[in-house]
Structures are given as structure tokens and as C-alpha cells.
Amino acid sequence: MSRTVFSTSNPNRKEKFLIRTDVIDALDNTRVVKKLPLGKDSETHLKKMFEYYLEFNGTLEKDFKLCPVKKTDEGLIFDFILGTSAERALLVAVLGNDEVLVRTIVDKLFGFVDSLPAKNINKKEGEKFIKLFGNSFLEQTGVYPGLIDLNLDNFIINNKKWTLIDYEWVIDIPVPTRLLKTRILYYFCHRHQEAFEYYSSKIDCGLSNDNLLIPSVFKVNYAKYISNFSKIIESERVFQEYVSRYPVSHEKRQLPPDVPGIGWLLDDKHGLLYKLEKELDKIRTDLKKADLENDSLKRQLAVIYSSKSYKLARMPSKIRRIINGR
Structure with a gap:
């Protein structure tokens, strides 16, 4: 059974540019990339990609090539390129x-x-x-x-x-x-x-x-x-x-x-940028709070480590009895 491992789309585009991109692990254990139109209007947008591939595949400079693509009833299927x-x-x-x-x-x-x-x-x-x-x-x-x-x-x-x-x-x-x-x-x-x-x-x-x-x-x-x-x-x-x-x-x-x-x-x-900035602000605030809590804990530990009672507690029991006059 095929499995979608990643999917993304941008709903804020105009309808004629609305597509979805899926990364899929196929039945034969290969990974492919699918691009699908999210409406009738965006079919032309994908069609241009396929037409470009048909016209220029194999004609580019020798060290360059276009990612192989196949046309299906749903949309386009691209090879998943490693490197x-x-x-x-x-x-x-x-x-x-x-x-x-x-x-x-x-x-x-x-x-x-x-x-x-x-x-x-x-x-x-x-x-x-x-x-x-x-x-x-x-x-x-x-x-x-x-x-x-x-x-x-x-x-x-x-x-x-x-x-x-x-x-x-x-x-x-x-x-x-x-x-x-x-x-x-x-x-x-x-x-x-x-x-x-x-x-x-x-x-x-x-x-x-x-x-x-x-x-x-x-x-x-x-x-x-x-x-x-x-x-x-x-x-x-x-x-x-x-x-x-x-x-x-x-x-x-x-x-x-x-x-x-x-x-x-x-x-x-x-915009997504606005949302991301808000999320980043929250993360920065949480990090600052964590840093402050960490600094507070360090100060508390420093006080404990320097105290006489802590030093005595760390000594062997025989030495503690001598110091305490027992």
C-alpha cells in the first residue's frame, strides 16, 4: 500500500495556481513526487510543466537535466531525486x-x-x-x-x-x-x-x-x-x-x-509569515523564561553548595562527628 510521507499546498494562491505536492512511498518501494491540481482552473498550470518537459528534456546543457515526469489522469508524477x-x-x-x-x-x-x-x-x-x-x-x-x-x-x-x-x-x-x-x-x-x-x-x-x-x-x-x-x-x-x-x-x-x-x-x-513570527515570538519568550529559571536554579544550587550544612553532609560520618564535637 502506498503511503504519503509529506504533503504541502498553498491555499493563498489564486485558483488558477492552486496545486498540491505529495511525496509518496509507492507500492514498489520507490519514492515519487505527485503534483495535483486543486481545481479545474489549475490544470493548465500543471499542463505547462509537462509541456516544458516534453519540449526541452534532453536538450539542455550536458550536465543538466529536467526531473523525469509522467502525466496521469490525476496530475503529474515526478521521480524522487537523491543527491x-x-x-x-x-x-x-x-x-x-x-x-x-x-x-x-x-x-x-x-x-x-x-x-x-x-x-x-x-x-x-x-x-x-x-x-x-x-x-x-x-x-x-x-x-x-x-x-x-x-x-x-x-x-x-x-x-x-x-x-x-x-x-x-x-x-x-x-x-x-x-x-x-x-x-x-x-x-x-x-x-x-x-x-x-x-x-x-x-x-x-x-x-x-x-x-x-x-x-x-x-x-x-x-x-x-x-x-x-x-x-x-x-x-x-x-x-x-x-x-x-x-x-x-x-x-x-x-x-x-x-x-x-x-x-x-x-x-x-x-500571511503565513505573520503566523510564523507570532510562533517565533512565543518560542523566544519560552526560551527566555527557561533561561531565567535555569539561572535561578544555578544561584540556588550555588548557595546550597557553599553552605556549611551541605559541606558537612558531604563529609564522612566520622569527620562530621569530630567537627560537631561528638
């Missing part, structure tokens, strides 16, 4: 001050972006691009179709082969490579701010214009993308308006580190 995420590989390289490996990983992915099919952006496509992403990154050419799900955590590396495990967001207009590359670095840096701060004594970091800690290896080698972080934040915010069923907050603050379709996280009333 190391490119995100983890890059984080280890950054925290280990391995500049050569950092550049190898980033340049490898950027080279893949450059190898994707591209075309000139006509006037109609340019107008649609502005509606989806704003005008900060609009250029004359772009990757077509616009595959924007290229964050490092969507790639699994195994035996030097890179597998793109999620290509859900395929846009039917060209998307400039500058947007894609900036987005890759932005989300990586945003996700790992705490790690960069924790290892600040070991790795050299600077601040971006948006007060993000940026490892110097990025600022030196990829400065033109780092300088676009403010623009990518605004571009992503526009895209969230397109994806989310709830209004996206326009408060000036950075986007949370996640995949496309995260506008609902920003909404103060309905």
Missing part, C-alpha cells in the same frame, strides 16, 4: 571560505541560464513583462519560455549532474537572464543571513544597499547582480500581486526567502 542540493553545496563552500568552489557552483548555474533558449522581446511581450515583474529588468532579449524557478534549492547534484526538480513556473514570455541571475543570488543570500552572521568571525562579509550581509566572494565576483537586490525585491513584489489571491503589502521591507508565489507570506492579516 545534494546545489543550495547546500554553495553554503558549505561559502562558510568554508572556498572561493574557487563558490565560483565553480555559481558560474555553473549562470552558464546554464545563459544556455537556455532565448528570443527578442517584442512590444506586446514587453508590456506583459512589466505587468508581471515591473520594468526594472526589461531588456531586448530573454530566456524563452521564461523559466523562473531556477533557485539553487531546486537543483539536486549527483555525480556532477544537475537535476532541476521543480520547474513549475514557466512564463509564456521571455525573461531576461539578468533577472534570473540576480534572483538566484538574492534568495541564497537572504535565506542564510543568520549563518553569515554566526560565522562572521570566519568569513568576510559586507552589507548590501538593503542591509543584507553579503559574502565578499559575491561582492567581488558578482557585483553587478548584488547591486540589483533592491530592484529584484520590487520585481518579486509585482509578481506576487499576479500570483496571490490576497493583496500584497506594499510596506517597504524585504521579501522572505521562498519560491515564486510567496506574496501571501507578506500579507499581515492572512
Whole structure:
């Protein structure tokens, strides 16, 4: 009997983007990933994924491939790919001050972006691009179709082969490579701010214009993308308006580190980010309370350990009788 080991969906998306992702242990002891539409409107969203696979599978740069997928009456079934995420590989390289490996990983992915099919952006496509992403990154050419799900955590590396495990967001207009590359670095840096701060004594970091800690290896080698972080934040915010069923907050603050379709996280009333912040506040309060109780207990023990009665109690009975004059 098959068993679902993980399931997730985002109910805050617009209906045409509503899907559910299940990780399933199948009858033959293999693990698969299912993506299912949660309504008639979202069937087209999944259909685009399958069409992209059929068109481009086997045509990508030699070290890259798309995760194999099959179409069923229910939805799509993907292979479960084993290996190391490119995100983890890059984080280890950054925290280990391995500049050569950092550049190898980033340049490898950027080279893949450059190898994707591209075309000139006509006037109609340019107008649609502005509606989806704003005008900060609009250029004359772009990757077509616009595959924007290229964050490092969507790639699994195994035996030097890179597998793109999620290509859900395929846009039917060209998307400039500058947007894609900036987005890759932005989300990586945003996700790992705490790690960069924790290892600040070991790795050299600077601040971006948006007060993000940026490892110097990025600022030196990829400065033109780092300088676009403010623009990518605004571009992503526009895209969230397109994806989310709830209004996206326009408060000036950075986007949370996640995949496309995260506008609902920003909404103060309905967003998951708001709920998570509340939960984190409760956890922090509980931890502080536990620390205070622990400090109080330590002080009480210190008083006990230093008391004459405790010291006497720890002595052999014969010595205690001598001290007590017995």
C-alpha cells in the first residue's frame, strides 16, 4: 500500500495556481513526487510543466537535466531525486571560505541560464513583462519560455549532474537572464543571513544597499547582480500581486526567502509569515523564561553548595562527628 510521507499546498494562491505536492512511498518501494491540481482552473498550470518537459528534456546543457515526469489522469508524477542540493553545496563552500568552489557552483548555474533558449522581446511581450515583474529588468532579449524557478534549492547534484526538480513556473514570455541571475543570488543570500552572521568571525562579509550581509566572494565576483537586490525585491513584489489571491503589502521591507508565489507570506492579516513570527515570538519568550529559571536554579544550587550544612553532609560520618564535637 502506498503511503504519503509529506504533503504541502498553498491555499493563498489564486485558483488558477492552486496545486498540491505529495511525496509518496509507492507500492514498489520507490519514492515519487505527485503534483495535483486543486481545481479545474489549475490544470493548465500543471499542463505547462509537462509541456516544458516534453519540449526541452534532453536538450539542455550536458550536465543538466529536467526531473523525469509522467502525466496521469490525476496530475503529474515526478521521480524522487537523491543527491545534494546545489543550495547546500554553495553554503558549505561559502562558510568554508572556498572561493574557487563558490565560483565553480555559481558560474555553473549562470552558464546554464545563459544556455537556455532565448528570443527578442517584442512590444506586446514587453508590456506583459512589466505587468508581471515591473520594468526594472526589461531588456531586448530573454530566456524563452521564461523559466523562473531556477533557485539553487531546486537543483539536486549527483555525480556532477544537475537535476532541476521543480520547474513549475514557466512564463509564456521571455525573461531576461539578468533577472534570473540576480534572483538566484538574492534568495541564497537572504535565506542564510543568520549563518553569515554566526560565522562572521570566519568569513568576510559586507552589507548590501538593503542591509543584507553579503559574502565578499559575491561582492567581488558578482557585483553587478548584488547591486540589483533592491530592484529584484520590487520585481518579486509585482509578481506576487499576479500570483496571490490576497493583496500584497506594499510596506517597504524585504521579501522572505521562498519560491515564486510567496506574496501571501507578506500579507499581515492572512500571511503565513505573520503566523510564523507570532510562533517565533512565543518560542523566544519560552526560551527566555527557561533561561531565567535555569539561572535561578544555578544561584540556588550555588548557595546550597557553599553552605556549611551541605559541606558537612558531604563529609564522612566520622569527620562530621569530630567537627560537631561528638
